Amino acid sequence: xxxxxxxxxxxxxxxxxxxxxxxxxTEVLQVSLMDICGVPQMPACVLGVYNWRGEMLWLxxxxxxxxxxxxxxxSNFMARMMAIVLEDDGKHLGILVRQMMDIEFLDNNQMKxxxxxLFSSSITDFLQGYFINNDEKMMFNLxxxxxxxxxMWVTHx
Numbered sequence: 025x026x027x028x029x030x031x032x033x034x035x036x037x038x039x040x041x042x043x044x045x046x047x048x049x050t051e052v053l054q055v056s057l058m059d060i061c062g063v064p065q066m067p068a069c070v071l072g073v074y075n076w077r078g079e080m081l082w083l084x085x086x087x088x089x090x091x092x093x094x095x096x097x098x099s100n101f102m103a104r105m106m107a108i109v110l111e112d113d114g115k116h117l118g119i120l121v122r123q124m125m126d127i128e129f130l131d132n133n134q135m136k137x138x139x140x141x142l143f144s145s146s147i148t149d150f151l152q153g154y155f156i157n158n159d160e161k162m163m164f165n166l167x168x169x170x171x172x173x174x175x176m177w178v179t180h181x
Contacts, residue, residue, distance in 0.1 A: 025069065025088055030128070032052070034125055036090065043166070044093065044171055048112055051109040054106060055074060056102065056104050065079075069086075079116070081109065084117060084119050087122065091147060112172045113172075116130050130155050136154055151164055
């Protein structure tokens, strides 16, 4: 039973599904775009900072970060987005996602290693591996700490 873990699954792009281990998720919240304060000279995927629990939380468009078309330019883009607050070593980062799906119980022993030919280079740095779910669909297992500690942010913190 030890290898079973809870993951939050969500959409990535139009047809992909990703999961992140619940142990790295502090909170899931709805964010209004009006409440995000843009910051100049940041990578395009960084939408800005958001007041979260009295702290400044950086918000990132996860899809754009991973090489998908940016959420902010998709046609069904609404003024409210879902943000997942990730935590690792006391550092927090908010990632905006298209749509939450479910809590999944997955067996880490079933996780497959990310083969380079299956994934674009923009996503491989942030992948722990992938699962094949009951519908034979691939679910990317994203590495929360790799996202939080990405070299992309280091130059700007």
